[in-house]
Amino acid sequence: MEENEARRILETYADMILRISYSYLRQTYAAEDICQNVMLKYLSSHQRFDSREHEKAWIIRTTINACKDLRKSAFFGRIIGLDALPEREVPDEPVSVLTEELKKLPANYRVSIYLFYYEGYTIKEIARILGKKETAVANYLSRGRKKLKDSLSKDSRFFLKEGKAYE
Numbered sequence: 001m002e003e004n005e006a007r008r009i010l011e012t013y014a015d016m017i018l019r020i021s022y023s024y025l026r027q028t029y030a031a032e033d034i035c036q037n038v039m040l041k042y043l044s045s046h047q048r049f050d051s052r053e054h055e056k057a058w059i060i061r062t063t064i065n066a067c068k069d070l071r072k073s074a075f076f077g078r079i080i081g082l083d084a085l086p087e088r089e090v091p092d093e094p095v096s097v098l099t100e101e102l103k104k105l106p107a108n109y110r111v112s113i114y115l116f117y118y119e120g121y122t123i124k125e126i127a128r129i130l131g132k133k134e135t136a137v138a139n140y141l142s143r144g145r146k147k148l149k150d151s152l153s154k155d156s157r158f159f160l161k162e163g164k165a166y167e
Contacts, residue, residue, distance in 0.1 A: 006043055013056070014039070016119065017063050023110045024067035026103065034066045041066075060119075060129050064111070101151045109144030112137055 017038050021031035041062060049055040102110055108130075115121045115129065123141070127134040 009042060010039060013059050016056075017059065019114060019118070020060065020063045020111065021067055023102075023114055024064070024107055025070065030070060034063060034070065037066055038063050057125070057129050060115070064130070097152065098148070101148055104151070105144055105147060108132075108140045109147065112140035113144045113148075116141055 014035055017035040018031050021034040025031055112126055115126045123134050123137050127137045
């Protein structure tokens with residue numbers, strides 16, 4: 001694989017892989033490891049894709065599988081992030097109320113919402129990527145939206161007016 005192609009893959013998909021990984025693992029360092037592993041797997045696989053959408057779907061599926069494998073491993077329960085060490089404080093990331101509420105959702109809801117709203121996939125495409133039925137994905141989206149609406153309406157910074165949240 002040429003260097004230009006490798007650079008394109010990294011620039012195009014690294015952020016998406018990090019977001020999906022963080023959504024599953026909720027640990028920055030683990031998400032970075034998954035991103036690196038997925039990129040290495042892609043570069044060493046020499047796989048041919050029919051289109052960019054096929055390539056993107058392969059990367060998303062590979063990322064999700066890598067996250068699930070890491071969560072199942074005994075190693076995952078014993079690792080400690082650098083931010084847990086008391087010697088040095090990690091600077092706080094800017095906090096968004098919506099992001100914090102999204103983190104509280106179950107993994108299927110988070111990933112479905114991410115793929116639908118951030119990546120622009122349809123319910124049918126998400127179902128194919130996740131290996132679920134379309135009705136299951138539609139339920140994940142519906143229930144995820146409802147949970148977000150309920151949790152955000154309880155927050156005093158948001159006021160519901162005609163079905164829309166305002167800050």
